[in-house]
Amino acid sequence: MNSARSDPPPDHVPPGEHDERLDGPRVALKILVAGGFGVGKTTLVGAVSEIRPLRTEEALTDLGAAVDDLDGVAAKTTTTVAMDFGRITLRDGVAIYLFGTPGQERFWFMWNELSRGALGAVVLADTRRLMASFASIDYFEQKGTPFVVAVNCFDDADRYEPPEIRTALDIDPHVPVLLCDARRNGSAKEVLVALVEHALRIAGAAASRPPSEPGPRPWPAPARAEG
Ligand SMILES: Nc1nc2c(ncn2[C@@H]2O[C@H](COP(=O)(O)OP(=O)(O)O)[C@@H](O)[C@H]2O)c(=O)[nH]1
Ligand SMILES: [Mg+2]
Numbered sequence: 001m002n003s004a005r006s007d008p009p010p011d012h013v014p015p016g017e018h019d020e021r022l023d024g025p026r027v028a029l030k031i032l033v034a035g036g037f038g039v040g041k042t043t044l045v046g047a048v049s050e051i052r053p054l055r056t057e058e059a060l061t062d063l064g065a066a067v068d069d070l071d072g073v074a075a076k077t078t079t080t081v082a083m084d085f086g087r088i089t090l091r092d093g094v095a096i097y098l099f100g101t102p103g104q105e106r107f108w109f110m111w112n113e114l115s116r117g118a119l120g121a122v123v124l125a126d127t128r129r130l131m132a133s134f135a136s137i138d139y140f141e142q143k144g145t146p147f148v149v150a151v152n153c154f155d156d157a158d159r160y161e162p163p164e165i166r167t168a169l170d171i172d173p174h175v176p177v178l179l180c181d182a183r184r185n186g187s188a189k190e191v192l193v194a195l196v197e198h199a200l201r202i203a204g205a206a207a208s209r210p211p212s213e214p215g216p217r218p219w220p221a222p223a224r225a226e227g
Helices: 041-048 105-115 127-143 162-169 185-208
Strands: 027-035 054-059 078-091 094-100 120-125 147-152 177-180
Touching: 027 041, 027 105, 027 127, 027 185, 041 078, 041 094, 041 120, 041 185, 105 127, 120 127, 120 185, 127 147, 127 162, 147 162, 147 185, 162 177, 177 185
Parallel strands: 027 094, 027 120, 120 147, 147 177
Antiparallel strands: 054 078, 078 094
């Protein structure tokens, strides 16, 4: 008689313990991916998501041309009307949920809902149309949501270094500005890591500040000068 006990299958979860497949992740972090129209939000979510990202894209039509700013994105034929959704599992029980938010002004009403409970945001930018990401930066500054600015380096766009981008977009010195390629998994993940580290720094600074001491920036943030 063979008395050796067979090993449990590799994905065996002892009774009573957390089973991610049934119970979902222990910790879920929510990150928004924002920025102007055509900056690469859908691309970035697709590059890092371990599940096939949910996309709600619709064909761009002549009707939308009146309201969607298509300058510099002539090759684009679809647009995200609600959002992109992706997921990354960091380690057992910790998952990042990514929400690519629509960039067009006509979808801004959704941002308050999407940004609730978010750890922070990645604002993607394209150097050919920097101003298209201005509104997103303004929004997260006003909300006090931690964010990083990631310049998606398109092949045919002029390359600028982060300090130049910071000056052009009038970004606070403490906000990380980095270059990325939204199509590459490793590059997109570096952006997410930069955001998580930045959010942790902000949370750490807030926790160590005496309650009477005001934060580093006025609330609400002063209006950004257009230009
Ligand atoms: N060359 C290049 N093309 C990109 C890059 N990121 C996105 N694209 C393309 O640019 C277009 C717009 O990207 P998309 O992710 O749909 O932008 P969204 O509107 O911000 O979601 C798509 O055709 C992408 O394939 C990039 O880093 N380099
Ligand atoms: Mg999109």
